[in-house]
Amino acid sequence: MTQVHVIGTGLLGTSLGLALRRVGDDVTLEDISPTHAALARDLGAGRLAESAVDGDGDAGFEPDLVVVATPPDVTAAVVARALTRWPTAFVTDLASVKGAVVNGLRATGTDLTRYCGSHPMAGRERSGAVSGRYDLFDGRAWVLTPTEETDPAATVLVTAVARSVGAAVSTLAPERHDAAVAAVSHVPQLAASLVAARLEPLDDAAVALAGQGLRDVTRIAASDPGLWTQILAGNAPAVRDVLTALVADLERVVDALDDLSTSTDAPGARGALAHAIAAGNAGHARIPGKHGAAPTTYTTVRVLIPDEPGQLGRLFAHIGEIGANVEEFHLDHGLGQAFGVAEIDVVPGAAAGLGEGLTERGWHLHG
Amino acid sequence: MTQVHVIGTGLLGTSLGLALRRVGDDVTLEDISPTHAALARDLGAGRLAESAVDGDGDAGFEPDLVVVATPPDVTAAVVARALTRWPTAFVTDLASVKGAVVNGLRATGTDLTRYCGSHPMAGRERSGAVSGRYDLFDGRAWVLTPTEETDPAATVLVTAVARSVGAAVSTLAPERHDAAVAAVSHVPQLAASLVAARLEPLDDAAVALAGQGLRDVTRIAASDPGLWTQILAGNAPAVRDVLTALVADLERVVDALDDLSTSTDAPGARGALAHAIAAGNAGHARIPGKHGAAPTTYTTVRVLIPDEPGQLGRLFAHIGEIGANVEEFHLDHGLGQAFGVAEIDVVPGAAAGLGEGLTERGWHLHG
Incomplete structure (x- = not known):
């Protein structure tokens, strides 16, 4: 069990708390707004640490990892303060831009040994604790941005935490990130x-x-x-x-x-x-395809879909009968027409069989 | 029954021939390459007109409409010649840029009365007669670009032909197109x-x-x-x-x-x-939504999809049971992970019921 202290209970901080509690970690929460911190606690993201609410000196507990999930413009200051408040803890942050945080820390002479910045690629259109999801990091990239000073043990711990919530971890220098x-x-x-x-x-x-x-x-x-x-x-x-x-x-x-x-x-x-x-x-051609692998070329089978309930269900039932594995699927609607065109991407060897099978079952292939 | 003469048996000309023959029109074909014309005929796009193969003077038949489906750089010249060869027929073309054709015709003093340019928005990644499809124009926009000189009867005929193959017709001046x-x-x-x-x-x-x-x-x-x-x-x-x-x-x-x-x-x-x-x-916000209507705001329900055959079929079977009508569907793959996220857009009133129904059936909603 890892003891994680989260500072900032917005979308990312709350989602991380929810995710870490599901894998059995002990999560303490802190926010400049006591109301926000209490809301995140009520949602199940963790407990409010003793005396942590006001962010004072020795917080009376010693986390393994402090995660700074504040807005970017205060991240460097909150990271610097966290390194002082918990003299043995490792510290990371979740800001989407990394160079500015490192520069801010260097400008104040902060020792970067226990700091490993990071960036989970897991935004949403909505913000706030109430939008938090335990699965927000599932299958998402999470980039670690250690500096030359960063203790490898910090990188190892942040990697373990990110992986425990389902993220795919990679490492880049801050400026390259x-x-x-x-x-x-x-x-x-x-x-x-x-x-x-x-x-x-x-x-x-x-x-x-x-x-x-x-x-x-x-x-x-x-x-x-x-x-x-x-x-x-x-x-x-x-x-x-x-x-x-x-x-x-x-x-x-x-x-x-x-x-x-x-x-x-x-x-x-x-x-x-x-x-x-x-x-x-x-x-x-440089953009990685599915599963983080090199780009894969799929063959697209296009099918006309009447705009009636149940048609896509019928289509996928037939695809299941035919036994084709759908790699990508996209539905495109014709202008002013009561049907759409489904684009079904499959591995090239499966396209002919899928097309024939669908035609036999009464579907009209398109284009 | 309309008598349509198609000049140029590439993707668009062949597809138009295939589509018009299905609705009972008489289609004659012509191409600068006799081989291409014969291939389009063999595919069922129409018949080779007497003496039309060499494009000579009086072609010995009188079409109602001549459709010029040649490459854009020769379109104006072929339209001008068609207006001369068939002195009572209406003429259209299918080039994707319209001002250059009109300018080319005006530059040679051509009378534009019987000419109504047009542009079916129906390209494909592939070209040639062999890629032709009778349903290429189904549900696609087809823009008519009459000039001030164009006889309204020409516009009416091109409109009827475009609609007969399933296209959604609109009208714009060439320069506005x-x-x-x-x-x-x-x-x-x-x-x-x-x-x-x-x-x-x-x-x-x-x-x-x-x-x-x-x-x-x-x-x-x-x-x-x-x-x-x-x-x-x-x-x-x-x-x-x-x-x-x-x-x-x-x-x-x-x-x-x-x-x-x-x-x-x-x-x-x-x-x-x-x-x-x-x-x-x-x-x-200006981009029209489905059915050519004003933009519609849908609510997105996101579902985690294990990367195993049959999962999408199971999902759509469940969506069918729940009775939701899918407006848009998109499959997004997580980086380095063996599952994807399906984004299901439904009308806002249907989202809560869909989410609950899917959760009851064991699906994990995402973000």
Whole structure:
């Protein structure tokens, strides 16, 4: 049994408490708001530690691990204070940007031996203790960001805790973590938001031409501006670097389109366009597929689905009869039509049998 | 019965022939390649018209509608010639960019009375007659782009033909069509490609942090560079205009991130970031939902799915028992884990009952 002390009982802190209690750990809770801490306790995330509520000096207990789950802008200060309050405990934090925390700690001369930062990739659209889920970390990546000073025992303990709640642990240096999330999360968010923003001036007849591609590209454009302002501001240098490179790439495409707008010949312009799309192919191929493995190429079987209750159940019952294992499944709706198109991804060897089996059972394959 | 003559027996021309023959129309076929035309005939897309194979003068028959389904760069010339060859027939084309065709026709002094351009939003990843499907246009948008000179009878006939193969018809002026597809299709493609291109230099540990948001944003980055070079070059001025505005928006964000990188105060910078994300919210809300209606807000029920054959079938059988109608369904895989998370979108009133019903049947709801 590990004794874990959680500071900050929002979504992440409460979810971690719920998850750790299920695996038998002893969890104490603390929040700058006594009401929030008591709510998390009432939800089953842990107990309120003696004298921990006011965060005073010697807290009267000695946790193995302190988890700082506060907003990013106070994380460094709370980590520094935790290292002082519990002189033998290891300390981690859950902030989504890591370099700023380490820099904040270094700026105050904090000894980083017992600190191993971390970042569980497990956000939700909602926040607060009441949104906490014991399975929030199940199957999610949890990145550890030890520094050179970090005691390997700290990394081992944080790894064990993260794994005990179902997360997949990996390790990156703080600055490499921040550069990675800039490219795989923060810049994609900005691109999705600003592509969606370009739809605002269109009239209804124009946006009616929206297809599945646009829907996919802009799905995350519905994200919360307040939350994302904090995230982007916290990782400003790394996001700026990736975004600057993206803008330069886009400007090369603008130049090519400009040439093509004024000249039908436009030497080099078509090459620049093809290069942009081909570079996207190469980058897309880097994204890991299912199970964290290298990208797998699946074959897609498309089926017309009448928009009536029970049709998907019937479809999956038939897929079960046929014995195909569905790797990915996506439902796409036709514009103004009372049915959709189901895209069923299977390993290439299974596609022909699935298509035949579905056709035999009366389904119409599509495209 | 309508007599339709199709020029160009690639994916679109062949699919249209297959679809029109199923609704009882008489379809004649023509292609610059006699082999391609004969293949489309053998697949059941129509008959080869007398003397139509060599495209000579009076073709010896008088179609009601000529459909030009050639590559975009020769479309205007083939439309002009069709208007001459059949002096009473209406003519449409299927090119994905419309202004360039009209400009090409105007440049040669062609009378546009019998011409009504159109664009079925029904591409595929594959091309050629052999990929043709009678249901390619089912449930897809098909935009008509008449000019001021177009005889209303031409628009009526093209509308009837498009509807007879299951398409949802709308009308836009050619230049407005091109501006619309620039914003809803061509710029999103470029953004997805170049966001994906930024992943190329990352190492494996960094791309391992990719989540579902990145996967959605970059899904279409796997598109074909050759095809997209043609599409983008054909709509260069409209794509350039939207892309220039996008670049300006991104540059404002770069400036804000720059300020935040050099100053913790940075007045106005957080406001600029929040504005970018909020503008994305507003644009995203413009995208029509299912059935071409205004956006519908669904409630998402998330369920953990063990990665074993038959689990999705079991899930949908249970959803059927519960009686919920699935509006959207998406399967998301956890990193390095042997299960996925199914996101089931239902109308808000049905979510609680679905969640309870699934829990009773042993499913674990997630996040």
